[in-house]
Amino acid sequence: AYVELVQALLDEPVLTSPDWTQSFKLEVDASKEAIGGILSQNGRVISYGSHRLTEGERRWSATEREIYAGVFFTQKFAYYLSNSDFTLFTDSRPFSYLMKQRDPHGRFARWIAALQQFGGMTVQYRTGVSNVAADYLSRDIEVEFAPIETRIRTLEGLQKAQDEDEDCQTWRRQGKLPSGSGLERQTAISRDPGTGVITLHGKAIVPPLYRKEILDDLHRSTGHVGINKLYELSRRVFFWPGQKEACREYVNSCEGCARIKPATHRAVLRPYESKDLFADMQADICGPLPRTQRGNEYLLVIVDQASRFPWAYALKDTSAATIVERLGEVFSFTGAPMRLGMDQAQYFTGALTRKVMELYQTEVVSGPLYRPQARGLVERTIGTVKRRLAATVNGSEDWDTCIDCVLAGMRAAKSESLGMSPFEYLTGRSMRLPSMVGVAEIKPIQDEARASDINRAERIRQVLLRSRRVAETHSRTRSLQNVLNTRSTLVPQFKPGDLVLFSKGLKPRRKSAVAGLFIGPLEIVKSLSLFVYK
Incomplete structure (x- = not known):
């Protein structure tokens, strides 16, 4: 209604264009906080004006503020008034004698000089009661709203509501709550002799029609307390079956609480399954990191979803050309993936990156903004790389010299979700590390008959069995994660x-x-x- 009122004041027939053949009327007024003015012709408003006074201007006397209002709005509407006749209406009598001062000083002299350019001005006094239009624009009107009266606000209203409710009357006659509610209490319900209100152990029984109103009053008047606190407050003097559940539903549906309190619900875990090796990969960049002697500041991490096999590259910049070059190195080993998960950073969504992905016929999968969970695998891999780099460099800033060492450990270590290391998933054997040389001889699967077609088939069978074991391990891991995260x-x-x-x-x-x-x-x-x- 307020917006419609404002719009009505600004549209025809209230607001109109000036008629330069007729004189204008300027109404001004001042208060302790602001000044207001209205320019009109023949009762039709041409323009409104309002100005909040500064801290220094508020210390002026009432007469000074009234005169300042006239000076301010004649300057504001000078386009209309400079070469036109107009009447300035004010509820300040001293304004009428301002131009007649013989020896003005200070700001009064400056104001008189400012008004002298308006040769067609006539000042006319009107009482404050009659100057209501400009008065409205010069002060903040305090609106008093009538209190909303409801039937439940008084004991008489509660008693009348109980008398109109069939359940309350039935419970009072029987002296107990229905057994189906699980709250049966023999001879517990009675009518208070002093107030006439039906009570249960001294607590007023609230009819269904007014329960939400009770909760609304308690919840808002106590600063939006939670479920348990609202229940404790309401049960002190009120009772109805299912009272705590009603408190729970009310708080959960409160818009004020929803706006300020963080969300507690989470979506059920739905991990993405990649059954084919190098078919689905994820990539992301972290940085800027401390600049190394080689000029590297960023770290590009790429990981295969099926095998968890990681790659990491130190970068001097995050230009699309640099990123595409590194992706090409990985794809020369893995082949072009079917899908590549990346965020919506500019270096991943640029024209060059999109064009190269089209040439590889790779679908770019970009998750929602501000949701790193959509690329959880590469995000966790980045965290692991950064932690191990921090432990390896031991305070040195040349972290780019330790990437290969960290990658070797990640590729050789057993993955809980795979049940084996990423390297073993790819090659069928454990990774041979420098510390193992001369200690243990690591043999690949069926190494003694590698050239035999029969043993090639056997190796394929081993790979299939290994993939099946990995799938079973993934299933168990997902089940455990769902139990831990979806309670x-x-x-x-x-x-x-x-x-x-x-x-x-x-x-x-x-x-x-x-x-x-x-x-x-x-x-x-x-x-x-x-x-x-x-």
Whole structure:
């Protein structure tokens, strides 16, 4: 209604264009905080004006503020008034005698000089009661809203509501709650002789129609307390069956709480399964890191989803040409993958990168913004590489000289999800490290008959068996992760037209300590997948 009122004041027939053949009327007024003015012709407004006074201007006397209002708005509307006749209406009598001063000084002299350019000005006094239009623009009007009265605010209202509720009357006649509610209490319900309210052990029984109103009053008046605290407050003086569940539903549906409290629900884990070697890969860049003597500041990490086999390259910059060159080195060993998961950084989404991926016929899979979980494998790999580099360099900034050592350890170590090392997954044997030379001889599978076609088939069978074991290990790992991560998981399902609150990041930046975490509500337009919506 307020917006419609403002719009009505700015549109025809209220606001109009000036008629240069007629005189103007300028109404001004001042308060302790601001000044206001209205320019009009024949009762039709041409323009509104309002100006908040500075701290120094607020210390002026009332007369000075009134005169300043006239000076300010004649200057503001000078385009209309410079060569036109107009009448300035003010509720300050001293304004009428301003131009008649014989020896003005200070700001009064400057104001008189500013007004002398308006030769067609006539100053006319009007009482403050009559100067309401400009008065409205010069002060903050305090609006008093009538309190909302409801039937439940008084004991009489509660008693009347109970008398109209059939369940309350039935319980009072029987003296107990129905056994089906699990709250049967013999001879516990009675009518308070003083107030006439039906009570259960001294607690007023609230009819269904007014329970939400009770919870709303308690919740808002106590600063949006949580479920348990709201239940404790309500059960002190009120009772109804299912009271705690009602508190839970109310708090969970409170929009004010949803805006400020972080979300506690998480989507069910749905790990992506890659059955083919080098078919699905992920890539990401971390940095800038401490600049090395070779000029490297960034680290490009690439990992295969099936084998967990990692690659890492130190980079001087994050240009698309540099990244494409390193990807080409990896693809020369693995072949072009079917899918490559990357974030939406500019160096991954640029024209050059897209063109090269089209030549490789590789689908670029970009997850949602600010959701590194969509590329969890490469994110965890980056974390592992950084931790091991930090432990290896021991304070030195030449971290790029230790990448090969870290990669060797990651490729040779057993992966819990695979049940074997990434190197063993690829080659069928353990990785031969420098520390093992002369200690143990590591033989590949069926090495003694490598050239035989029969043994080639046997090796293929071994690889298939190994892949099957890996799949079983993945299944067990996923089951364990689901048990650990979905105990308190709540998966909300939305459909087009639903209203939701939206957070732009995992940890949104607040403008202040009392700002909300979310914006909205926004409308769901389309469901892109089980947990992704537009």
